[in-house]
Amino acid sequence: MSPEMIRLIASSTGETLYMVAVSALIATLFGLPLGVFLATSGKGELFAAPWVNRVLGVIVNATRSTPFIILVVAIIPFTRLIAGTSIGTNAAIVPLTIAAAPFIARLIEGAIREVDQGLVEAARAFGASPLQIVLKVLIPEALPGIVLGLTLAIVSLLGFSAMVGAVGGGGLGDLGIRYGYQRFMPEMMLAVVVVLIVLVQAVQSIGDRLSRHLNKRIRHG
């Protein structure tokens, strides 16, 4: 493998990590409150607003059911508005974030709903406000589940990021298509796949370990 190729793989890996990290961060910023709200705004819940809950649910589902590659193309005007351009790595962050935010919201909603309702009742009984219940009870108790959810979201983003080559987003997927497939360099394709496998493994094991560390429900030996 030539030094030139290694340099290409390294810079593509950097682009992928950049896109995934920034989009995961922004998507969490939107997804966390959205997820908490979805989990607490049903009928009779802390922030009961059943209609808003239903409307948000429909929007989240619609976004999640749109195939990613179609989303990328469909929102090009919006991407141009936000990023100033519709091509390149920064532009790719916009569709990645929009695809990941509702996904993260659903994962966080699930983690919050796993929290024993008895804890919410106890917190209400000692005079906690709904916001205090969210910040001091629901999120800390759901944290191991939230971390696992975010891990899953990051792994999915690694997969999605391979598709943004379509808008010149760069990254490992783009490299694999352009060199491995179009220029018929199987060793490049193989290298890209190996790097992605290593990245996914690393993200997953860090996430698992962090979640286990945060989970005090299980005794640690």
Add this chain to the structure above:
Amino acid sequence: MNAPLGYLGDQPSQRLIPAEPIIRLEKISKTFPGRDGQPVTALREIDLAVPQGSILGVIGRSGAGKSTLIRLVNGLEKPTTGKVIVDGANIAALPESALRHARRSIGMIFQHFNLLSSRTAADNIALPLEVAGYDRAEIKARVDELLALVGLSDKRNRYPSELSGGQKQRVGIARALATKPKVLLSDEATSALDPETTRSILDLLSRINEELGLTILLITHEMAVIRNIAREVAVIEGGRIVEQGDVFEVFTRPQHEVTRSFLGDEAGRVLPPYVQKRLRQEAAPGSQAVIRIGFRGPHATDPVLARLARELGIEANILSGAVDEIAGRPFGTLVVSVPDASARQTLDFLKLHGLDTEVLGHVA
């Protein structure tokens, strides 16, 4: 074991005249919307008063409405009609923010403890104080005090998963007491514990009641809890209070079927199987009357059967018996049989001596 009284003793407000009850439920009804559109009535026309400093137990089967009842007191449930007066304020009518404030003076403990798994024992106890906006030094001092009170100073940094059921409930009690409430609500707090641990938790609650002058309202389905700790009892069935009063009075002279059923499994109330099998409602030639005698309070240790034999020449067969304690007072039950011919005379004699009697039937 018991530390001296005096937490409230030096306060001039310690009243000598019967005070306004600290919890008063007035004509409470609660209806839930049912699944099939038919409303379900959980509570009907409940009147209940809990005097300051007392321990009142509400006993009932599951589904009798006791969970709903206790949740009304801190506003976790709102009554459909009626008033819930706690320490002078109508909890049912308070706006949400005032209600949150009022809840700081109403502690609550739960069957499944409801501790945060992500916080240590000390941090669980600190939570209500954080919520109430205490500063860090105050919280630390108060948590230390509470850990000592419940005997868990050495477990302060343990997570709930590292504690036994009894220890978890002690943390729950400490958390409930953190904001110095006037009232403690206990929602089946010992139902998930073994009998020995139950005993130690009840002892702790009694001690808190005596030392801190804290009023305790508890709900349970266990007779043992009422017998060991409560001074007053209300029996709830089908959303109504069917019997209410001093624990000893209610359980030594139960008026309602449900009350009797809770006593059923208590010592001395159950006939031995060989008697039960032969028991008939009708007298037959040569049969004997089976009489249950209840000894209450001062009569519990009277040698009444010896006198029955000596004074009337009636010899009673003892079929079963037990002496027990309800609310700290001795209570005996004896089941005897006497010849049918002497039954009338025996009953008169026993009543004359102030004993409760009941003819259960006849055995051949």
